[in-house]
Structures are given as C-alpha cells and as structure tokens.
Amino acid sequence: MAQDTRGAAPSVIEVNDVSMVFNMASEQLNSLKEYFIALAKHQLFFKEFRALDHISFSVRKGEVLGLVGTNGSGKSTMLKIIAGVLEPSEGSCTVRGNIAPLIELGAGFDVELTARENIYLNGALLGYSKHFMDEHLDDIIEFAELRDFMDVPLKNYSSGMVARIAFAIATVVEPDVLIVDETLSVGDVFFQEKCERRIQSFIDSGNVTVLFVSHSLEQVERLCTRAVWIEHGVQRMVGPVKDVCRAYRQQFD
Numbered sequence: 001m002a003q004d005t006r007g008a009a010p011s012v013i014e015v016n017d018v019s020m021v022f023n024m025a026s027e028q029l030n031s032l033k034e035y036f037i038a039l040a041k042h043q044l045f046f047k048e049f050r051a052l053d054h055i056s057f058s059v060r061k062g063e064v065l066g067l068v069g070t071n072g073s074g075k076s077t078m079l080k081i082i083a084g085v086l087e088p089s090e091g092s093c094t095v096r097g098n099i100a101p102l103i104e105l106g107a108g109f110d111v112e113l114t115a116r117e118n119i120y121l122n123g124a125l126l127g128y129s130k131h132f133m134d135e136h137l138d139d140i141i142e143f144a145e146l147r148d149f150m151d152v153p154l155k156n157y158s159s160g161m162v163a164r165i166a167f168a169i170a171t172v173v174e175p176d177v178l179i180v181d182e183t184l185s186v187g188d189v190f191f192q193e194k195c196e197r198r199i200q201s202f203i204d205s206g207n208v209t210v211l212f213v214s215h216s217l218e219q220v221e222r223l224c225t226r227a228v229w230i231e232h233g234v235q236r237m238v239g240p241v242k243d244v245c246r247a248y249r250q251q252f253d
C-alpha cells in the first residue's frame with residue numbers, strides 16, 4: 001500500500017488519466033432488423049463521444065470527496081469506473097478495499113421479485129453470503145422501514161421505497177468505500193436525514209472513504225471535505241470543497 005512518508009492516510013482510490021469514449025450510432029435505427037441491414041451493408045457508422053477526458057485525482061482513507069458538474073458532465077460515468085462497472089477507454093483506476101456502490105437506482109434489483117427476494121439478490125451481488133444476509137435481514141428491513149411491504153414485488157414499489165431498500169443493504173455494514181450518486185434525492189426528507197446520519201457516522205469512524213454526488217451544493221459542502229468539478233468530461237478543479245463549489249457557482253454568474 002502506498003504509504004505517505006509524512007504520515008498522512010494512504011490513498012484508497014487513485015484515478016490516473018482516465019478517459020471514457022462511448023460509441024454512439026450516428027443515425028437513428030428503429031429496430032434490430034434495420035440495425036442488421038445497416039451492418040450487412042457496412043452502413044453502420046459510429047460517432048465517438050468523449051464522456052471523460054484525462055481525469056486524475058486520488059482520495060485518501062477517510063476522506064469525503066464530492067463530485068460536482070452540470071447534467072451529463074460525466075460524474076456517474078466516473079463513479080461507475082471507480083466501482084468497476086465500466087472499464088475506462090484509457091488510463092487506470094485502482095481502489096483498495098470493498099465498495100458499496102449506490103449509483104443507479106434499482107441496479108442489481110429484479111422488479112418481478114419481491115423486496116425480500118431482492119434483498120438477497122442484491123446482497124449476493126455485493127458479495128454477501130446467504131448466512132450473512134439471514135443475520136442482517138432484520139436490520140435492513142428496520143432501517144428501510146418497509147416491514148409490511150417485504151412480500152410485495154418491487155415493480156409495485158415507489159422510487160423512494162426502492163431507494164430505501166438499496167441504501168439499507170449497501171450500508172448494512174461499514175464498507176471501505178461508499179459511493180452515493182444522488183440515490184438519496186428520491187427519498188423523503190425524513191429518510192434523507194436518516195441516511196445522512198448513517199453516512200456521517202461512517203465519516204466519523206474515519207475508516208470509510210466516501211464519494212458523494214448531489215446537485216444540492218449545500219449538502220455537498222456540509223458532508224464533503226474536498227471536491228472535484230467535472231464539466232463536459234473535463235476536470236475543471238480539485239481542491240477544498242468550499243473553493244470548488246464557489247468556482248462551480250461562479251460559472252453561471
């Protein structure tokens with residue numbers, strides 16, 4: 001592990017010169033049939049879209065890093081690369097420890113299954129054993145406050161109810177790295193405050209490294225110590241959260 005000689009905490013996340021290029025079909029194809037015809041005629045062209053362009057930053061153990069940027073700037077793409085969901089086109093990303101990602105609402109869930117079944121499914125995806133999930137099921141249900149809805153299929157859940165289950169599972173034990181991408185914004189104010197208290201208890205323990213995305217700059221400033229501002233895939237600034245949020249706000253002045 002890279003240990004800083006000045007005795008500072010070791011870095012847990014290192015993002016080294018990461019770029020992400022998506023291929024987008026340059027014309028609208030309305031069916032799979034049209035797609036195969038275009039493919040056979042060698043008429044399938046792609047435009048390259050650079051969602052992230054040479055991003056580099058590192059996060060030390062126990063740090064709470066905010067990511068800010070306008071819609072479509074590349075924040076979720078960055079978090080997916082850190083979580084290992086996406087492979088960067090260029091550059092590399094290393095993470096030390098286990099990650100609890102809360103990135104896309106409902107990812108890792110099957111809407112046809114009941115909430116109870118989904119808790120086990122999602123737990124398995126996070127690497128927890130059946131035995132572990134049996135032991136923690138009550139804590140999860142209790143935190144989500146959805147005891148009466150455990151045998152209802154997830155398709156009948158509201159988005160806030162799904163967020164409750166997702167947050168409760170991801171934070172049932174202290175992860176090394178917690179990634180929260182706007183998941184909380186669909187929860188009601190009471191649940192948001194409850195989640196924030198749990199995040200704060202992780203932060204206070206000093207063992208959990210947190211990556212936090214929210215369009216509420218007030219919340220980012222309250223929870224985070226440092227921030228990265230990514231705009232249209234370009235890294236505009238990294239530094240103390242107040243400075244980054246001020247610069248981000250000023251772009252619209």
Ligand SMILES: Nc1ncnc2c1ncn2[C@@H]1O[C@H](COP(=O)(O)OP(=O)(O)OP(=O)(O)O)[C@@H](O)[C@H]1O
Nearest residue numbers: 022023024051069070071072073074075076077078
């Ligand atoms: N799988 C994909 N294929 C093609 N383009 C994609 C894909 N995923 C993301 N993009 C594009 O990459 C850009 C960045 O998207 P991303 O979801 O990372 O933005 P964001 O900063 O999280 O935005 P928001 O604040 O709205 O959540 C967008 O233009 C989006 O359309």
Ligand SMILES: [Mg+2]
Nearest residue numbers: 075076077181
């Ligand atoms: Mg996003």
